Every structure is written in structure tokens, then in C-alpha cells.
Amino acid sequence: MNGSPGRPDDARVIADSLVRPDLFGELYHRHAAAIHRYAARRLGADAAEDITADTFLTAFRTRSRYDVTRSNAQPWLYGIAANLIGKQRRAEVRSLRALARTGHDPIADTWTDRVDSRVTAQAAQAALAGALAALSVGDRHVLLLVAWADLNYQEVAEALSIPVGTVRSRLNRARRKVRVALGGVDPRLVYDFPEMVRSG
Structure with a gap:
């Protein structure tokens, strides 16, 4: 899913999205379903929609601080989701x-x-x-x-x-x-x- 042949890894997508913000949609395409499943297990389907949306909005807003030495952004996204879920503890x-x-x-x-x-x-x-x-x-x-x-x-x-x-x-x-x-x-x-x- 991340960085298969001919496809840039997550770090490259994030880096490129600093110049072309529309490219960030690829990160959503790759990881939104997994984040949604995790949030649904924690808070239910209704809240999962909001958590997923807020996770990617937060990720988009803070993407310039992403550590591009980490090719897989999924742990970063789960961390954002966990923090948002924590606010709904x-x-x-x-x-x-x-x-x-x-x-x-x-x-x-x-x-x-x-x-x-x-x-x-x-x-x-x-x-x-x-x-x-x-x-x-x-x-x-x-x-x-x-x-x-x-x-x-x-x-x-x-x-x-x-x-x-x-x-x-x-x-x-x-x-x-x-x-x-x-x-x-x-x-x-x-x-x-x-x-x-x-x-x-």
C-alpha cells in the first residue's frame, strides 16, 4: 500500500504536497479506511467519521513538521487519531x-x-x-x-x-x-x- 513500485512512499507524498497540496489526497486514499476502523472500534461509527476527518485535517495542517525519514505515515496518523480520541475520553x-x-x-x-x-x-x-x-x-x-x-x-x-x-x-x-x-x-x-x- 505504501511505496509500491512506481508509487511514491508516504514521506514523498507528504513532501510533495507542500508544493502541491492536492497530492495529500493520496495519503487519505491509502490510510483513511484503517483510521476509520480504529476510531469506530474506540468510539463508534458516528464519531469515527469525525475522528477520521479531523485526523487528516490535522495531518494536512501539520504536514510540514512530518519526519520524512519515516516512509510509512500510518503510525503518525494513528497518533493523531489517538490524541483526538483522547479528547473524547x-x-x-x-x-x-x-x-x-x-x-x-x-x-x-x-x-x-x-x-x-x-x-x-x-x-x-x-x-x-x-x-x-x-x-x-x-x-x-x-x-x-x-x-x-x-x-x-x-x-x-x-x-x-x-x-x-x-x-x-x-x-x-x-x-x-x-x-x-x-x-x-x-x-x-x-x-x-x-x-x-x-x-x-
Whole structure:
């Protein structure tokens, strides 16, 4: 998707857009769907539209400060989205707490196809939502950027402008709290958390 043969990488698109702003649309074309999916998982479909639009507007306005040694702009975009989501932290926590009470998440149901594990996953969703709501915003950002945005430690560090060591410690702390909250249920059955069971 980024920098395939005959196509400039994200850094080149951003650099070129300083002279020709219309070229920035290519960055939106490449990454908007992923940013929207991530925002929808965090805040719901309605808010995701606004978060996605604001992410790319912010990126466009600040593109002159982009580090062009980083060919892939996706971590940068996720970082902007995470900051915007953080400003709506109350809405996210309220949604997670509602899920913790009811055990039903229509947002997650639209993104995952559960068949055999559906009953187990629904039972565990309430516990997971409660655990996510209880995490600090920094720990939640790290955990969800790894689990839902599929970023590696270095990319999360770039996205949030924190050291890799901080990413590791936040992720370990968040994983530990979530495992305790799930009481032994495999986290991969809930909310598509494949990374949570891998060792750090």
C-alpha cells in the first residue's frame, strides 16, 4: 500500500504536497479506511467519521513538521487519531462502562464474525470493557494501537511520541490487568485481541 513500485512512499507524498497540496489526497486514499476502523472500534461509527476527518485535517495542517525519514505515515496518523480520541475520553469510557453493564457491543459485532465462540466472547466482553475503561488513557492507547491498529512497538512509540521502553511497560501493565479481568478467558475470543497473548 505504501511505496509500491512506481508509487511514491508516504514521506514523498507528504513532501510533495507542500508544493502541491492536492497530492495529500493520496495519503487519505491509502490510510483513511484503517483510521476509520480504529476510531469506530474506540468510539463508534458516528464519531469515527469525525475522528477520521479531523485526523487528516490535522495531518494536512501539520504536514510540514512530518519526519520524512519515516516512509510509512500510518503510525503518525494513528497518533493523531489517538490524541483526538483522547479528547473524547469521557465518551469512550462511558461507552465501555455501558458495555461492562450490558455485555453487548454492537460496534464489535459489526467488525467480528463469531460463530462457535460467540457465547463465550459475549460473556467476556463485559469484563473486557470494564478492564479497558479502568485503564489509564496512556495504557489504553498503547494496548489498542497494538491490538486493533496492528502497530509494532516502534510504530506505537512513533505514534504517541514516547520511548519504546514506555510502550513495553504500558503494554505489559495493560495486558496484565485485562488478563485478570477476563478470569482466564482467551483474550483472542474477545474484540480481536491477538497481540494480548503474545509475549512482550
